[in-house]
Amino acid sequence: MSSFARRLGLECPLVQAPMAGATTPELVAAVSNAGGLGSLGAGYTEAQAILDDVARVRSLTGRPFALNLFVLPDAFAVDPLAVARAREELDALMAREGLEARTSLPAQWAPRFSDQFAALCEARPAVASFAFGVIDPAQMRELHRRDIVVIGTATTVREARAWAAAGADAVCVQGAEAGGHRGSFLHEAEDAMIGLFALLPLAVRAVDIPVIAAGGIMDGRAMLAAEVLGAAASQLGTAFLACPESAAAAAWKRDLPLAQEHQVTTIRGFSGRAARGLRNRFVELMPHAAQGLPYPVLNALTAPLRRAAAVAGRGDLLSEWCGQAASLVRPQPAAELVARLLDERRLARRSLTASRDTC
Ligand SMILES: Cc1cc2nc3c(=O)[nH]c(=O)nc-3n(C[C@H](O)[C@H](O)[C@H](O)COP(=O)(O)O)c2cc1C
Structure with missing residues (x-):
C-alpha cells in the first residue's frame, strides 16, 4: 500500500477515473465503499447540480471520494x-x-469554471482532481485551506512538473493509451502521446509528489505493473464504463x-x-x-x-x-469489479514472487 493511498484512507491504490457524462454518484460511492477512490467527473455539470450530485454521493458513502473539473476560461470567443x-x-x-x-x-458553451470551482469549495470533497490546465495559486490555497487533496493531470513530464510546481499533492499521468479527452495543456495533443510505460518512470524521476498511472489499465496485473514502475496508484476509466452503475x-x-x-x-x-x-x-x-x-x-x-x-x-x-x-472490459457491478481487480493484483504479485527463483 502506497503512502498516498494511506494518506487518503484508501484500502487499495485504485482510483476510478472521473468520466464526465459517464460517472454517477452510484458508481463513485460503490468504488469508494469497496476501498478505492471513486471520482465524480463534473466537467460538464453546472454548479448547483455538482452540489446535488455530491449530496447524493454522501448519502451513499461516508468514505473519501474525488470531484473532477476541467480547467477552462469562463468565456469563449x-x-x-x-x-x-x-x-x-x-x-x-x-x-x-x-x-x-x-x-x-x-x-453558454460550457458551465463557467469559476462557478464550478466555487461549488467544489463548498462541497469540500476529500480530493479535487483537474484536467486541461493548472489551477492558479489562489485556487490552490483555497483548496488546501479546506484540506482538500489536489491531483493534477499531466500527459508529459513538463506538465507533471507544472503541477508539482503549482503545489499539487499528486499528479495523474495520462498515457497515450487512455480513453477520453487528452488532458494536455502545455503541448498539442499530437505531441503528447507518450505511452504509459515510458511516461510513468519519467514522471516518477522528475517530480517528488506521488504519481498516479492512467491509460490502458484494465486488470490487477496491469495495476501491479504500474506500481512496479513507481505508481502510487492506478486510475482506471474504461474498465468501469460497462458497470451497471455507469451512465454510458x-x-x-x-x-x-x-x-x-x-x-x-x-x-x-x-x-x-x-x-x-x-x-x-x-x-x-x-x-x-x-x-x-x-x-x-x-x-x-x-x-x-x-x-x-x-x-x-x-x-x-x-x-x-x-x-x-x-x-478487456468486464461488465459487472463496480464493487465486484474492485474486488476482482484486487484479487488479480494479489495473484500476479504471488506468481511473480514464486517465479523469481526460476530465472
Ligand atoms: C468516457 C471517459 C470520460 C473521461 N472523462 C474524464 C474527465 O471528465 N476528467 C478527467 O480528468 N479524465 C477523464 N477521462 C480520462 C481518465 O481520467 C483516464 O485518463 C482514462 O480513463 C485512463 O485510460 P483508460 O480509459 O484506458 O483506463 C475520461 C475517460 C473516459 C474513458
Whole structure:
C-alpha cells in the first residue's frame, strides 16, 4: 500500500477515473465503499447540480471520494459564421441518418469554471482532481485551506512538473493509451502521446509528489505493473464504463467488448479536442465545417446528435470514448469489479514472487 493511498484512507491504490457524462454518484460511492477512490467527473455539470450530485454521493458513502473539473476560461470567443456552417452540416447529417434532433445555440458553451470551482469549495470533497490546465495559486490555497487533496493531470513530464510546481499533492499521468479527452495543456495533443510505460518512470524521476498511472489499465496485473514502475496508484476509466452503475449509453456498453485496438483512435470531431474512442460511422462522416471549431464549442453543438444517437441505440454515431485495451472490459457491478481487480493484483504479485527463483 502506497503512502498516498494511506494518506487518503484508501484500502487499495485504485482510483476510478472521473468520466464526465459517464460517472454517477452510484458508481463513485460503490468504488469508494469497496476501498478505492471513486471520482465524480463534473466537467460538464453546472454548479448547483455538482452540489446535488455530491449530496447524493454522501448519502451513499461516508468514505473519501474525488470531484473532477476541467480547467477552462469562463468565456469563449467564437466565429459566428463558422458556427452557422457547422450547424448546417450537423443538421444535414442528422436528417440523413434519420435522427429527429437538430443543433441549437446554447446560452453558454460550457458551465463557467469559476462557478464550478466555487461549488467544489463548498462541497469540500476529500480530493479535487483537474484536467486541461493548472489551477492558479489562489485556487490552490483555497483548496488546501479546506484540506482538500489536489491531483493534477499531466500527459508529459513538463506538465507533471507544472503541477508539482503549482503545489499539487499528486499528479495523474495520462498515457497515450487512455480513453477520453487528452488532458494536455502545455503541448498539442499530437505531441503528447507518450505511452504509459515510458511516461510513468519519467514522471516518477522528475517530480517528488506521488504519481498516479492512467491509460490502458484494465486488470490487477496491469495495476501491479504500474506500481512496479513507481505508481502510487492506478486510475482506471474504461474498465468501469460497462458497470451497471455507469451512465454510458447501452450501445456504448455493448460495443466496448467488441472494440479492436486498431479501431480505437484519437478523434477531434465530436468535441473540438482530441479524445480517444472508437472510430465509428460519425468519425468517417465527420462534417468538414465542424472540424475547425474549438472545444467546448463543437462539444456543445454535437450534444443533440450524441443524445439522439444514444436514445436510438446508434453506437455508430455516438462518442464512444474508450482506452486502447477496451475489449478487456468486464461488465459487472463496480464493487465486484474492485474486488476482482484486487484479487488479480494479489495473484500476479504471488506468481511473480514464486517465479523469481526460476530465472
Ligand atoms: C468516457 C471517459 C470520460 C473521461 N472523462 C474524464 C474527465 O471528465 N476528467 C478527467 O480528468 N479524465 C477523464 N477521462 C480520462 C481518465 O481520467 C483516464 O485518463 C482514462 O480513463 C485512463 O485510460 P483508460 O480509459 O484506458 O483506463 C475520461 C475517460 C473516459 C474513458
